[in-house]
Structure formats: structure tokens, C-alpha cells
Amino acid sequence: MNTGSDYQAVMARQNRIMRDSVGIDYAQYALGALAFDYERLLSDTGYELDMARDIQSRTAVGDTPLVELHNLTAVVRTLARPGRGARIFVKDEAANPSGSFKDRRASISVHEAKRRGFAGVAAATSGNYGAAVASQAAKAGLRCIIVQEAVDSRGVAQPEIAEKTRACEAYGAEVIRLSVGPELFYMFLRVLEETGYFNASLYTPYSIVGIETLGYELALQTTERAGRLPDVVVTTHAGGGNVTGTARGLLKAGSHATCMVAASVDLQGLHMASDHDFNRKSFTTGHTGFSIPFTTWPDRADVPRNAARPLRYIDRFVTVTQGEVFYVTQALAELEGLERGPAGNTSLAAAFVIARELDQQQTVVVQETEYTGAGKHPLAQLNLARELGIEVCRGDPRLGKPGSSIVIPAHPEQLAVVDVDLEQLRRSYLRNALDTLAPGTALTTDDVRFLAEDTRSSTGHVQEMIDDNR
Amino acid sequence: MSERVAAGTLVEIHAVVLAPGERAPQVPEDTRGLPLEMRVKGVLVGEANVGAQAEIRTATGRHLQGTLVDSAPAYTHTFGPGIAELTPIGAELREILRRRGHSR
Numbered sequence: 364m365n366t367g368s369d370y371q372a373v374m375a376r377q378n379r380i381m382r383d384s385v386g387i388d389y390a391q392y393a394l395g396a397l398a399f400d401y402e403r404l405l406s407d408t409g410y411e412l413d414m415a416r417d418i419q420s421r422t423a424v425g426d427t428p429l430v431e432l433h434n435l436t437a438v439v440r441t442l443a444r445p446g447r448g449a450r451i452f453v454k455d456e457a458a459n460p461s462g463s464f465k466d467r468r469a470s471i472s473v474h475e476a477k478r479r480g481f482a483g484v485a486a487a488t489s490g491n492y493g494a495a496v497a498s499q500a501a502k503a504g505l506r507c508i509i510v511q512e513a514v515d516s517r518g519v520a521q522p523e524i525a526e527k528t529r530a531c532e533a534y535g536a537e538v539i540r541l542s543v544g545p546e547l548f549y550m551f552l553r554v555l556e557e558t559g560y561f562n563a564s565l566y567t568p569y570s571i572v573g574i575e576t577l578g579y580e581l582a583l584q585t586t587e588r589a590g591r592l593p594d595v596v597v598t599t600h601a602g603g604g605n606v607t608g609t610a611r612g613l614l615k616a617g618s619h620a621t622c623m624v625a626a627s628v629d630l631q632g633l634h635m636a637s638d639h640d641f642n643r644k645s646f647t648t649g650h651t652g653f654s655i656p657f658t659t660w661p662d663r664a665d666v667p668r669n670a671a672r673p674l675r676y677i678d679r680f681v682t683v684t685q686g687e688v689f690y691v692t693q694a695l696a697e698l699e700g701l702e703r704g705p706a707g708n709t710s711l712a713a714a715f716v717i718a719r720e721l722d723q724q725q726t727v728v729v730q731e732t733e734y735t736g737a738g739k740h741p742l743a744q745l746n747l748a749r750e751l752g753i754e755v756c757r758g759d760p761r762l763g764k765p766g767s768s769i770v771i772p773a774h775p776e777q778l779a780v781v782d783v784d785l786e787q788l789r790r791s792y793l794r795n796a797l798d799t800l801a802p803g804t805a806l807t808t809d810d811v812r813f814l815a816e817d818t819r820s821s822t823g824h825v826q827e828m829i830d831d832n833r
Numbered sequence: 834m835s836e837r838v839a840a841g842t843l844v845e846i847h848a849v850v851l852a853p854g855e856r857a858p859q860v861p862e863d864t865r866g867l868p869l870e871m872r873v874k875g876v877l878v879g880e881a882n883v884g885a886q887a888e889i890r891t892a893t894g895r896h897l898q899g900t901l902v903d904s905a906p907a908y909t910h911t912f913g914p915g916i917a918e919l920t921p922i923g924a925e926l927r928e929i930l931r932r933r934g935h936s937r
Contacts, residue, residue, distance in 0.1 A: 370857055438926055441933045483893060506893040516867045525910035532874065537892040541850070542870040546857050550850060550871070558893070638864040690922060697923025738910035746913030757918050771918045775926065 373552050381666060384555040384562035386479055389667040396804050397796055398813030399668050410471055410572045412579060412615055418474050422502050424466040425576050427458040429584035429728070434698040438775055439718045449721035450589060451714055453729040454581050457703055460502075461530065462734025464577055465495035468565060468604065471573035473499035476561035483507060483560040487551035487665060489524045490648045491733055496563045497534035507531075508560065510551045513540035515641045522738035522747055523647045523706070543638040548665055565604055566664035566671050574608020575615060581728055582616030592618040594725040595717055597710040600625035600680070601653035603661055603673035609730050610676035622678045626713035627654040628706075629682040629781070630765045643751055643766040645685050645744040649709040654680075658788055660795035674785075674792060674818050681780035683712040686760040686771040689741045690778070691715055705741050707733035716780045745769065789818040793828045836883040838904040844877045845906040846889055846899030873897055874906055 366372065382388060392399040410418070419425040432451040440448035456464035469492065476484045483506030486496045493509035500507035509531045513524045520528075520540075531538045539554065541547055555562055564570065578596070585593040596613065598606045606625045613621050628650040633640040635652040644650065654673075658680070661669035688705055691712040696702045704711075710729045718727045737743065745755050754768040759777055763770035772778055796814060800806075806829070808822075815822045838844060851869040875889030875897065887901035 370851060370855055434926075434930070437930055437933075437935055441929055508893055514870075514872070516864075516870075520910065522910045525908070529908045529910070532892070535892055537873065537875075537895065540872040542867065544856065544860050544864055544869050546851060546860075546869050549857065550869075558895070634861050636859065636864060637861045638867055689919065693919045693922040694926055698926055737912055740912055741919060742912040742914075742916055743910065745916045745919070755916065755918055771922075775929070 368553060370546065370549055373549050376556065377552060378667070380552050380556050381562065384560065385564065385567055385666055386561070387567070392668065394813065395807040395810040396800055397806065398809045401672065401816070404668065405568045405572060405670060408568045408572055410569065412575055412612070415471055415572050416576050419467060419470050419573070419576060422470055422499060423460050424470045425459070425580065427580070428455045429453070429581060429588060430455050430699070430701070431588065432699050435694060435715060436718065438698070439715060440723070442776055443719045446723055447719060447721065448723055449594065449718040449725040449727045450723070451718050451727050451729065452585060452588070453711065453732055454577065455701070456577070456731040457734045461491070461494040461498035461534070463491035463495065463707065464574065464605070464731045465490070465492040466498065467573040467577055468492065468570040469495035469499040469563060469573070471569040472496070472561070472563040472567065473503050473505065475569050476505060476563065477503045479561065481505065481559070481561040483558060484563040485510070485551065485554050485558065485560040486563045486565070487547050488565065489513060490527060492565055493527050493536070494530035494534065497531040497536035500536065501534045506560070507534070507536040508539065508554055508558065509536050510539045510547060510554060511541065512543055512547045514542055516542055516638045519642055521642055521647055522743040526736055526738035543636065543641045545636050551665065562665070564664070564666050565602055566666050566669040568670040570604055571608045571611070571670040574604060575612035577730060578609035578612020579616045581730055582613050582618040585726055585728055589726045591726065593621050593728040594721060595622045595624055595727045596730055597624045597626055597714045597717065597727060598730050599649040599707055599709040600627045600673065601648045601650065601657070602664070603654070603657045603669070603671035605731070606673045607671045607676055623676050624679045624681060624713060624717060625654065625673060625677045626681050626683060626710045626780070627651045628688055628709050629684055632764065633766050640766060642747060643753065645748050645769060646688070646706050649706045651682060659791040672817055674789065675816065677785065680783040680785055680788070681713050682783060683709060683780055684760040684763050684770070685765065686763050686769045687712045687778050689745065689769070690772045692741050701732065702735050703732035704735060705744065707731050712778060713780050716778050789820060790828055792818055793825070794832055797829065797832060835885070836904065838877055838881055838883060838901060840877050840880050842877045842904050843874060843906070844887070844889060844901055845872055845874045845903040846887055846897060847872050847902045848899030871899070872902070873899070877901070
């Protein structure tokens with residue numbers, strides 16, 4: 364029955380490969396045509412917050428410093444109206460063993476793989492998560508395969524991904540580097556089927572439980588430092604796990620009034636599966652090419668039901684430009700002595716703008732940093748952009764056009780955020796959800812309730828959107 | 834004449850995973866005509882020439898076959914030259930703070 368390695372044949376075996384490699388029977392959580400028991404999926408992992416913290420502490424994951432960015436806050440206050448300009452803090456997640464918050468996600472997945480007796484773990488990722496899984500696997504004595512989308516058809520590697528290849532290999536992992544295309548997932552399925560390894564997907568409940576500790580820690584640390592729970596937490600938003608896990612952790616710390624802001628780099632106009640566009644993106648994550656599709660349909664992930672469900676938790680969704688993130692990355696290094704990012708600084712660019720709107724006693728917490736290095740740096744990205752004919756200049760960042768020009772602000776006054784309309788995203792989510800149903804499928808009351816929870820709206824509003832859609 | 838590589842050397846192989854006609858239906862127009870290619874590093878199992886078929890043993894112990902493209906593959910990613918558009922940002926911000934009376 365395990366026959367055929369062509370695309371269609373492998374994809375037809377997807378459900379079985381997934382079930383065997385994640386060890387979760389997702390079907391048992393179904394409550395209707397669309398509904399599933401999200402909270403039970405997470406609680407059935409058995410990893411309560413304290414247990415996750417304990418597991419992470421054994422590999423030096425978590426308990427990262429919360430750093431107040433006094434000098435950036437001072438700059439914000441020169442731009443703000445009197446009395447405005449919130450204190451900006453950053454959670455220095457680069458202090459984790461492999462240099463990013465992704466260690467939190469990987470630690471619980473690898474712990475689970477070890478507990479279940481898997482010989483190895485595999486993940487399909489071109490980002491920091493690969494290094495995190497490789498690092499955790501090394502510590503646990505498990506073998507590790509990382510499948511990356513890494514090079515274009517000319518053989519030119521995205522510099523940031525080249526650095527991730529090196530990091531994964533440094534931790535002893537096998538790295539499969541692919542050219543551009545959505546068949547990364549197909550190749551990943553082949554690897555899982557052949558090796559019988561654990562699927563350390565970014566989107567399992569283990570991954571989300573691992574991030575809850577981040578939200579929890581930052582609520583406690585902010586209270587200790589500022590005497591109040593964070594007013595605003597800004598997360599760099601791509602696949603949705605970061606915002607979901609952080610928000611859940613904040614809630615577990617009793618931080619119910621915190622405004623959760625998701626921030627993405629605007630890469631509108633560039634196709635995510637295009638060989639031509641691949642290296643014209645100066646950001647490999649934290650951008651709208653992931654965040655918009657994953658927010659409007661989380662179950663496009665590499666597991667049947669995604670445990671990252673951002674619309675449940677986002678209070679505000681903003682975009683910033685590539686030029687703004689490069690600007691703030693330089694500012695963070697030169698004013699705060701922290702060379703971090705660049706992609707992880709997407710949330711910092713947004714925080715810089717949002718802090719301006721708030722009162723001075725309020726706090727804005729940027730919930731991650733990531734390590735930087737060769738390839739994974741504004742210089743590497745801007746040099747590659749120039750080689751590909753992309754214009755790099757100073758000026759109004761809104762005039763930049765992804766793939767054609769990157770405009771780095773000439774003055775901090777020019778940094779801004781663009782709000783993404785959450786109501787439009789809810790409607791788009793609803794359309795995508797309804798599109799997955801076979802014609803004539805009737806929705807149950809459980810389905811409508813689930814859709815309301817998943818879009819953080821009322822059942823009445825969901826019904827209204829469904830009627831509009833028809 | 835192509836380079837002969839000894840067994841046991843760390844090398845990189847290249848293979849076509851999916852030919853242009855075999856790709857996923859959702860692949861965009863500009864990419865559909867290209868093969869899905871794979872590159873993996875490992876230890877060369879038997880002596881082989883660069884450009885010829887070869888077998889490697891990967892870090893996880895898997896045996897993979899493909900075209901031998903590189904012996905002792907290098908990490909060449911770097912920073913490149915400084916970017917003039919980034920260089921002045923720190924000084925500009927310090928000047929803004931200085932004018933506002935911050936001791937910078």
C-alpha cells in the first residue's frame with residue numbers, strides 16, 4: 364500500500380502519514396462538519412504550564428530577560444504629544460539555546476517524541492524553528508531531519524535560510540534543501556513515511572503549549588518591572604503560533620486586559636510559491652505571505668487541525684514595511700546595544716509606532732528577539748536585494764514596493780503602521796471554512812458556535828456572515 | 834577531466850525530485866516549468882567523480898543518491914559590504930535625543 368512517490372500518490376497518503384507521525388488522532392476531536400474541541404486538543408497533551416516550564420528549564424529554554432528599551436522610548440517621546448510615549452520592553456528570546464523563541468516550541472515536541480519512543484524528529488521549516496528542533500534533538504539524543512525551501516532555480520540561496528542550513532547542520536541534523544515550491548510539504552511527507560520520525564510540526568498542540576510559557580513569563584516580568592500587567596504585547600505574526608501561544612500564556616497569568624497586537628511585514632504583490640519572487644523577499648518570515656493565509660484559514664497547515672488559531676486572540680493586526688523593520692533593527696543595535704533580527708524585529712517596528720499613541724505610564728512589550736549572524740542580517744538582505752535590481756533608498760517607507768524598492772525611513776517620524784481590517788479577515792475565514800464543505804453539508808449549532816469562537820465573534824454575527832456568503 | 838572524490842569525503846549531492854510535468858497543481862505559472870530540486874550533504878559512500886551519480890550517507894544515516902556536485906561544500910553566506918542607507922541611522926537618532934536635552 365505504501366506505493367508511489369509521485370506527488371498525487373504521496374498526497375493521497377497524507378492522513379495516514381500524519382496520524383502515524385504526530386501520534387494524535389484528530390478525528391476524535393471533531394464536533395461537527397467544521398467544529399472540533401480545540402481546548403481538549405490542547406489539554407490532552409498533558410503538558411500543563413508548570414510542566415512545560417519545568418521541561419524547558421532542563422534544556423535552558425525560557426526565563427529570558429525582559430529588557431527595557433530606554434533610549435528607543437526616549438526617541439518615541441520626542442515624537443509623541445506631551446504625556447504620551449509608553450515604555451517599550453523587549454523579551455530577549457535570542458538568549459534561548461538556538462537563538463530564538465522557537466526553542467520553546469521545539470522543546471515540548473522533542474520531549475513528546477522522546478517519551479513516545481521515536482528514533483528521530485523531522486520538521487518542514489526554512490526558519491529558526493529548524494535550528495530549534497535540531498538543537499533540542501541533539502540534547503535528547505534523537506536524530507533530526509529538517510526540510511527547507513532554500514534556493515531558487517539559479518541555485519542562489521536566500522542568505523537567511525543559508526544561515527539556518529548551517530545552524531541545523533551544526534547541531535548534527537540532516538538538512539534537505541529544496542528549490543522553490545509548495546511541494547516542500549510533499550517532500551516532508553515522504554521523509555516522515557520513510558523514516559517513521561516524529562512530526563515536530565509548528566502547528567501541533569505541543570508547539571503551542573511550548574509558547575504559552577513566553578506569554579506567562581512576560582506578564583510576570585512586566586508586573587515586576589513596571590508594577591502593572593502589560594498594556595500592549597506585540598508579536599511578529601506569520602503562521603499564527605506565536606500570537607496564539609503568547610496570548611494563551613498571558614491569559615494564564617491573568618493578563619486579560621492586554622491588547623494583543625499581531626504585526627507582519629507587508630509583502631503584498633510577491634507570490635509565495637514563485638521561483639522568481641523567492642529571493643526578492645527580503646524577509647523569510649513574519650510577513651503577510653504567511654500571516655494573511657494562515658489567519659484566514661489556519662487548517663492549511665501540515666497537520667489536520669492547526670493548534671495555532673490567531674483570530675481567537677488578535678485584538679489588532681498591523682503591517683509595517685521592510686524598510687521600517689531594517690531601520691528599527693539598526694536603531695536597536697546602535698541605541699540599545701542589541702544586535703538582533705531582522706525578521707523578529709517586525710514587532711519592534713510596530714511597537715515603536717504604537718508606543719507613541721499610549722500614555723507614558725503604559726507599557727508595550729515586544730515579545731521576542733532572534734539571534735543575528737552572517738546571512739541573517741539587514742546587510743545580507745539589502746546587498747542581495749540590490750544585486751537583484753531592487754532599489755534601496757531613504758525616504759517615506761510607504762513609497763516602497765515589495766520586490767521593486769525598499770525605502771528606509773529618513774526620520775523616525777515616518778514610521779507608521781497600517782491596520783488590517785479584522786472584520787474582513789473574519790469574512791475571509793468564513794468563506795474559506797465554508798469552501799471546505801461538500802455541497803449540501805448542513806452546519807450544526809456546534810459548528811456555528813465553533814466558528815464564532817474561532818473568529819471571536821457572536822453566533823449571530825457568524826450566521827449573518829454565512830447568509831451574506833450565500 | 835572531472836574531479837575524483839574519495840569515499841568518506843563530506844560532499845553535496847543534487848537530485849531532481851519532481852520533473853516540470855510532475856509538479857503540484859497549485860504551482861504558479863513562472864515556476865511550473867522548473868523541476869523541484871534537492872540538495873543534501875553527507876559522506877560519500879564510494880569513490881565518485883564530480884558530476885557523476887553518487888551515494889551518500891546523511892547525518893541521520895540515510896543513504897541517498899544523486900549527482901555529486903561538490904566535495905567539501907562551503908558555507909559562503911556572509912554580510913557583504915556596509916549599506917550607506919543604514920550607517921547614519923544611529924547618529925541621527927542620537928542627535929535627535931541630544932537636541933531634546935538627553936545626555937547622549
